[in-house]
Amino acid sequence: MIEEGLREAGLADVTTFADRAGIAARLECLSPDVILINLANPHRDELEELFALSRAMARPVAMFVDQSDTAGMEAAIDAGVSAYVVDGLKKERIRPVLELAIRRFRAYSRLRTELDEARSALAERKAIDQAKALLMKKRGMDEPAAYAALRKAAMDSGRRIGDVADAIVTADRLMGDL
Amino acid sequence: MTNTPYRIGFLPLVDAALPVLARELGFAEDEGIDLTLVRDLSWATVGDRLLYGHSDAAHMVAPLAIATTLGLGRPAASLSVPFVLGLNGNAITVRPELAARITTIGAPGDVTAIGGRLAKVAQEAAVCGKPLRFGVVHRYSSHNYMLRYWLNGCGIDPDADVEIVTVAPPFAADALADGTVDGICVGEPWNSVAVDRGVGAIVAVTSQIWLRGVEKVLAMRTERMEAEPDMTHRLIRALYRAGIAFVDPGRLDEIATILARPAYLDGSAALIRHAVSDRIIFAQNAPAIHVPEFMFQHREAANFPWQSQAAWLYAQMCSAGHLDYVEADYRAAQQVFRPDIYRAALRPLGVPLPGASSKLEGGINDALGVGTTQGRLILGADSFFDARSFDPEALESYIAQGRPD
Numbered sequence: 001m002i003e004e005g006l007r008e009a010g011l012a013d014v015t016t017f018a019d020r021a022g023i024a025a026r027l028e029c030l031s032p033d034v035i036l037i038n039l040a041n042p043h044r045d046e047l048e049e050l051f052a053l054s055r056a057m058a059r060p061v062a063m064f065v066d067q068s069d070t071a072g073m074e075a076a077i078d079a080g081v082s083a084y085v086v087d088g089l090k091k092e093r094i095r096p097v098l099e100l101a102i103r104r105f106r107a108y109s110r111l112r113t114e115l116d117e118a119r120s121a122l123a124e125r126k127a128i129d130q131a132k133a134l135l136m137k138k139r140g141m142d143e144p145a146a147y148a149a150l151r152k153a154a155m156d157s158g159r160r161i162g163d164v165a166d167a168i169v170t171a172d173r174l175m176g177d178l
Numbered sequence: 179m180t181n182t183p184y185r186i187g188f189l190p191l192v193d194a195a196l197p198v199l200a201r202e203l204g205f206a207e208d209e210g211i212d213l214t215l216v217r218d219l220s221w222a223t224v225g226d227r228l229l230y231g232h233s234d235a236a237h238m239v240a241p242l243a244i245a246t247t248l249g250l251g252r253p254a255a256s257l258s259v260p261f262v263l264g265l266n267g268n269a270i271t272v273r274p275e276l277a278a279r280i281t282t283i284g285a286p287g288d289v290t291a292i293g294g295r296l297a298k299v300a301q302e303a304a305v306c307g308k309p310l311r312f313g314v315v316h317r318y319s320s321h322n323y324m325l326r327y328w329l330n331g332c333g334i335d336p337d338a339d340v341e342i343v344t345v346a347p348p349f350a351a352d353a354l355a356d357g358t359v360d361g362i363c364v365g366e367p368w369n370s371v372a373v374d375r376g377v378g379a380i381v382a383v384t385s386q387i388w389l390r391g392v393e394k395v396l397a398m399r400t401e402r403m404e405a406e407p408d409m410t411h412r413l414i415r416a417l418y419r420a421g422i423a424f425v426d427p428g429r430l431d432e433i434a435t436i437l438a439r440p441a442y443l444d445g446s447a448a449l450i451r452h453a454v455s456d457r458i459i460f461a462q463n464a465p466a467i468h469v470p471e472f473m474f475q476h477r478e479a480a481n482f483p484w485q486s487q488a489a490w491l492y493a494q495m496c497s498a499g500h501l502d503y504v505e506a507d508y509r510a511a512q513q514v515f516r517p518d519i520y521r522a523a524l525r526p527l528g529v530p531l532p533g534a535s536s537k538l539e540g541g542i543n544d545a546l547g548v549g550t551t552q553g554r555l556i557l558g559a560d561s562f563f564d565a566r567s568f569d570p571e572a573l574e575s576y577i578a579q580g581r582p583d
Contacts, residue, residue, distance in 0.1 A: 039226060042219035042346060049317045049344040052251050065230070075230045108253070 009095035024050045032059060034101050039065045060105030062098060124162030131165035134172050181212035182409060186396075187224040188215055188237035190443040191347060192366040192453045193264040193394045195433065196475060197237055199420035200413075202436045208419075209412035217441065220346050221316045228397060229255050235413065237263055238397040241491045244511045245318040246397075250501060256400040259488075260519035261414050262481045263394040266385040267453065267473030268321055269369040270328075272361035273354055274461070276310075277379035284379070284464030289386045289563050293332025296381075300339050313345030313359040320384075320393055321363040323494035328387045331564040336498075354378045365393070366453035366473075367445055374449060379461040385471045388540070390480070390560040392487040393473075395515075403519070414523035421476030430455055471558075478557050479532055483515035486536040489570035496577055508573060512536075521551065530555035540567035 006014050015030060017023055020043055027035070027050075037044065051058070128150065135146035150168075154161040184206070188194040198215060200206045206213035216233050218224050221242055228236040229246075243257045274283070280295040281287045296310075303310045314322040326336040336342060345353045350364040351372040362369075362378070372378035384391060396417065403410050423429055434451035437443050443450060452458060456472040459465070474480040492511040495501050517535040524531060530553030537548075540562040547556050562568075568576055 040218060040223050042348070044220040044222035045316050045346050046344045048222050048251070052317055063226070065232075 005094045006098075011095065011098070020046065023047070027059075034060045034062055034098050034105075036062045036064065036098075039063050058109065060101045062101040124160075124165070127162055127165040127169055131168040134168060181207060181210050183212045183214065184235070184409070184413065185214045185216050185233045186235045186237065187218060187227045187233035189218060189221065189224060189347060190445070191237075191368075191394070192437065192443070192450055193267050193473065193475070194237045194442070195424055195437060195454070196263050196417045196420040197396075198437060198442050199423055199433065200416040203420065203423055205416040205419040205423075206413070209416045211409075211412055211416060213416070215441070219348055221319070228257075228399065234402070235396055235398045237394055239316055239319040239321070240392050240395045240487070241318040241320060241323060241495060242316060243395055243397040244488060244491055244495070244514050245500075247400075247510060247514050248501065248507050250318065257397045257514060258400040258403050258516050258519070259395040259397055259483050259514055260403065260410060260516045260523070261396040261417055262392055262483050262487075263396055263417070263475070265390045265393055265474040265480050266383070266388075266471070267393055268324070268363060268365045268384040269380045269458070270325065270361060270363045270382045270384075271350075271354065271369045271372050271378035271380050273357075274376070274379050276360055277381050277461070281379075281381045284461040285467060286383065286386065286458075286460065286469060287381070289328065289382045290332065292381055293328055293334070296329075297333045297339075300334050304339055309339065309341050310360045311341040311343060311358070313343055313350060313353050313362040313364070315347050315350075315364055316344060318495070318500065320391065320491070321365070323491060323498065324384050324387050324391060325363040326498055327494060328382070328563065330497075351375055351377055367443065367449045370449040370452060370459060371445070373459055373462055374446075376462040380458065383458065383469060383472055385469070385473070387563050388560075389471060389562075390474060390478075390558065392484070392491070395483070403516075407519075407522070410519060411523035414520065415527060418481060418524055418527065418529065421481060424454070424475045425477060427455075479530060479555055482520055482532055483517050484532075484535070484537055484539075485512040485515045485517065486539050486568070486570045488512045488515040489536070489573065490539050490568050493568065493573055493576055496573075503573070503577070512570065525552065529553055536570050538567055538569050540565075 003014055003016060131150060132146040135141050135149060150161055150164055154164045186197045188197060201213040221239060224236050225242060227233045243259050246255055247257050248254060277283050279299055281292045300310050314325055329336045347364050347368045350362045350368045353359045354362060354372050355377040369380055434447045434454055437450050438445055438447035452466060456469050457466040458469050458472060489512050492508055496503050521531045531551045533549040533551050540560060542557055542560045545556050545558050
């Protein structure tokens with residue numbers, strides 16, 4: 001009934017998975033715009049593992065549920081489902097719901113990426129500060145010289161300055177006062 | 179007065195016993211709760227129903243409550259654990275021909291020696307390009323972390339030397355039978371089902387890996403729990419009384435029969451009875467062996483949510499690469515466990531209440547009296563198989579120590 005609704009909505013490129021074997025490879029190869037899953041599908045833990053493992057598997061997910069009210073739908077969206085499709089949904093509503101799923105997923109992914117970038121920038125700055133402090137203490141450099149040394153090492157080895165700083169901090173932790 | 183309707187989501191496992199018994203033995207009703215149990219087949223569904231408001235609380239693998247609160251792979255949603263539904267109770271079951279190579283089939287053995295033999299087999303299999311594959315019930319499950327802890331401690335790299343995949347409990351025996359996996363770490367009755375079908379033999383129970391390690395918890399949305407303290411307290415008291423019934427030998431048959439019903443585990447009462455009474459059949463046609471410390475649903479304050487248990491799980495999640503250590507997250511993970519709520523709910527019953535909220539995990543080798551705010555409490559050994567201990571205050575040095583050289 002759902003597949004029929006999708007086709008009537010003009011979405012012809014629909015693949016139904018009845019068999020779990022090789023689902024990861026097939027999903028990666030199909031690269032779908034949106035994945036629809038039944039909330040109560042008994043194999044969801046395996047699917048979640050696949051989603052957690054592969055960035056390539058990050059796709060908008062819409063969920064079919066067996067019971068609902070408005071609060072439940074809102075809670076689902078807050079919990080990261082891109083859309084929430086209730087059984088008995090009218091066929092003509094399917095397409096807008098899926099489009100909403102895709103839009104929400106993109107907004108969420110962008111937020112995630114920004115957050116990840118902010119986090120790694122913060123960690124990088126911390127490592128650079130630590131490496132500078134080590135160079136200043138152990139090599140008697142002043143701060144500009146310590147930073148210049150880090151930058152030169154990074155350029156010479158074709159690495160990011162944060163990676164060089166990280167290596168210095170790690171090496172110092174392992175080698176101690178040797 | 180009409181009873182307050184309340185729904186708890188669960189998976190068909192023996193350690194869902196306390197919510198089931200709270201309903202069926204009338205303890206929920208005594209507290210004015212009209213309790214309904216919502217059965218599902220995967221942890222993802224149980225967790226989603228809790229977040230979507232299809233259920234009010236859930237029987238849940240402890241690390242999933244932490245992962246949900248920290249927002250691993252999805253937006254963070256704060257969950258709280260005011261009550262632990264059980265310690266241990268899982269086992270590692272492998273294909274019989276593999277079991278024959280690593281243990282004396284049909285009886286418990288020394289898990290360090292078994293792990294050492296497994297390491298050799300795993301290496302041979304990896305060299306042949308067919309690494310051993312283990313199934314665990316969820317990425318964020320105590321099963322996964324205890325299996326990884328054991329493999330690591332036996333010189334097997336859980337990421338490089340073997341494969342670990344997810345298999346939901348009801349499909350564990352099938353996965354062994356059709357060769358999808360060589361071994362599984364799952365809760366009861368699913369090990370016993372595999373043994374009964376002759377497709378697996380138990381080689382270790384998880385209490386041999388971490389004695390009194392935290393297993394399933396009662397998870398609630400934090401906001402909801404805090405908004406309805408009275409309701410939460412009544413529920414906890416009903417579950418506590420269900421725990422007293424669970425360990426009453428006189429009620430064993432009654433309990434096994436209730437759990438076996440189609441609405442709950444939908445399985446064999448005889449197999450369920452074995453787990454409830456800690457009498458485990460390790461292999462097909464072997465005699466049942468009493469493993470007194472197989473699972474803890476009540477005694478020694480087993481239901482108390484020690485924040486150090488959450489801390490240990492967080493450490494394992496770091497080691498597994500499931501998250502990066504962030505100090506604020508580490509604190510948040512420990513605060514998922516709410517000993518304050520447990521104490522507030524059970525104080526009126528006059529039961530023993532630990533004074534501390536955290537302990538050195540793996541630090542108790544012999545039974546030990548501990549400080550309480552009321553009652554007397556003796557805690558049994560909580561040792562790890564490798565005799566390490568875990569101090570929640572020293573997480574970074576613990577993780578550094580655990581790294582292979």
